[in-house]
Amino acid sequence: MWAIEAKQLTKSFGKHKVVKGIDLQVKTGEIVGFLGRNGAGKSTFINMLTGIMEPSSGSYALLGVQNANDAIKRQVGVMPDYSSLYGSMTAMKHLSYLAAVSGKTVSREWCIEVLKLVGLEEHANKKAAKFSFGMKKKLALALAIIHDPQLIFLDEPTSGLDAESVIHIHQLIQQLHQQGKTIFMTSHNLDEVEKICSRIAIMKDGSIKRVGSMEELRAYYQSTITVTIKHSSIRSTDLSIIQQWLQQVGESLEMEKSHFTIQVESEQKIAEIIRALGTYKIDIYRVDVEEPSLEEIFLEE
Numbered sequence: 001m002w003a004i005e006a007k008q009l010t011k012s013f014g015k016h017k018v019v020k021g022i023d024l025q026v027k028t029g030e031i032v033g034f035l036g037r038n039g040a041g042k043s044t045f046i047n048m049l050t051g052i053m054e055p056s057s058g059s060y061a062l063l064g065v066q067n068a069n070d071a072i073k074r075q076v077g078v079m080p081d082y083s084s085l086y087g088s089m090t091a092m093k094h095l096s097y098l099a100a101v102s103g104k105t106v107s108r109e110w111c112i113e114v115l116k117l118v119g120l121e122e123h124a125n126k127k128a129a130k131f132s133f134g135m136k137k138k139l140a141l142a143l144a145i146i147h148d149p150q151l152i153f154l155d156e157p158t159s160g161l162d163a164e165s166v167i168h169i170h171q172l173i174q175q176l177h178q179q180g181k182t183i184f185m186t187s188h189n190l191d192e193v194e195k196i197c198s199r200i201a202i203m204k205d206g207s208i209k210r211v212g213s214m215e216e217l218r219a220y221y222q223s224t225i226t227v228t229i230k231h232s233s234i235r236s237t238d239l240s241i242i243q244q245w246l247q248q249v250g251e252s253l254e255m256e257k258s259h260f261t262i263q264v265e266s267e268q269k270i271a272e273i274i275r276a277l278g279t280y281k282i283d284i285y286r287v288d289v290e291e292p293s294l295e296e297i298f299l300e301e
């Protein structure tokens with residue numbers, strides 16, 4: 001069963017098509033990182049899935065149920081915008097109120113447990129108005145999990161948090177993952193996504209451009225492998241021949257005094273270059289292969 005299945009999901013505001021027919025499937029138990037530049041359409045897409053916005057066309061299913069009804073939404077947790085918290089309500093009150101809205105009665109002990117999970121246990125009876133930005137974020141995260149949902153949507157769960165809190169929240173997300181929950185999270189922190197997400201979806205201009213595990217994304221971008229080979233002196237006659245040959249084998253060739261760099265399509269090409277240099281009796285001291293980082297993949301999209 002898919003935890004999330006979107007079929008040709010589309011949203012327009014007037015003539016502006018913001019989400020352009022997205023097809024996406026998320027497996028149960030996955031942590032999927034949802035990336036995209038500001039304005040790409042991520043929030044609009046999530047707002048449709050979580051029932052905040054009506055799609056213009058297309059359909060979706062959550063946990064196998066089409067156009068999720070109220071009953072299924074009890075199994076879905078959404079991290080609210082921290083600015084929508086009630087200033088006059090304490091953290092505890094927020095939790096019991098939101099659980100009730102989701103159709104669940106929760107014990108005081110469970111609320112304390114959830115506050116502990118997000119690192120807010122010492123502030124249980126403090127009003128949200130007195131919370132710092134980071135504390136509000138943590139409370140928003142607690143609200144997403146208070147009713148023990150199976151599918152959790154998180155919107156930049158760690159942005160603006162201090163380093164210690166970020167580690168803490170990452171551990172919490174891993175813990176939820178180990179319990180079999182499905183997590184769909186937006187983030188602008190590429191290191192975070194690479195570290196904790198099992199798959200990554202990259203959105204651009206209202207469409208999903210690429211989806212896959214880090215290994216799958218890297219495999220797709222193998223053409224950007226950079227090979228750096230340090231070599232000893234090459235006779236100038238050989239140098240121009242080698243240079244010409246390299247230009248045919250790869251791209252972006254840069255010849256320096258003691259090394260050159262080139263971008264090649266495959267590992268096979270690297271082996272080919274090393275063999276060819278051998279025939280010119282060039283001593284190779286070092287070969288560096290740089291795989292594309294998520295940042296490079298993201299920027300290419």
Ligand SMILES: Nc1ncnc2c1ncn2[C@@H]1O[C@H](COP(=O)(O)OP(=O)(O)OP(=O)(O)O)[C@@H](O)[C@H]1O
Nearest residue numbers: 013014016018036037038039040041042043044045
């Ligand atoms: N209610 C609305 N009415 C009109 N246009 C909207 C509305 N909501 C969003 N948009 C437009 O839709 C586009 C996508 O916005 P969206 O908030 O989905 O992007 P995002 O990828 O979540 O961006 P960010 O990373 O900044 O949160 C933007 O051009 C935005 O101006």
